[in-house]
Amino acid sequence: MSTEIFEAYLKEFSLYRPKEYKIVVIECRFPFHKKNIAVPDNIHLLRIPPYSPELNPCEQVWQYIKNRFKNQRFKTKESLRQWLHEMVCEMKAETIKSITGNHHYLDALITTFEI
Structure with missing residues (x-):
């Protein structure tokens, strides 16, 4: 990019x-x-500060997926790709919000916008 x-x-x-x-x-x-x-x-x-994956929403979503992946076995790359595709497509907005919800963001927003 x-x-x-x-x-x-x-x-x-x-x-x-x-x-x-x-x-x-x-x-x-x-x-x-x-x-x-x-x-x-x-x-x-x-x-967000450098080297802070706990604040990066993408990293948090990947951690969620990796936690479900770690005990899986796939015979082919295609079966892995299919599993990952289904996992991502089945994630609901509420799940993503619960994974990425973080008090650090709220604190930053309150400070930024003087709420």
Whole structure:
């Protein structure tokens, strides 16, 4: 990914619900994020500290999946791929929210927006 791709993503994402007050995007410290990037007015980037996978929602979801994977045996790569596909497709929004819910985000949001 590059700065240009990330900026394009943010622009398109900001158009998804343009009347929202603020959309919060949790951002890890990828090298391309270090540059000055154009951020739409209705998006706020919440930067997480480096080397903190416990704060990265993607890492938390992968940990959830890996915990269900570790005692599985697959005869082929295709059966593994199929299992992973089904696992991801069957995850409900409530499950993802419960995995990624984190008081650190709420504290940061309260501080950022002075709620």
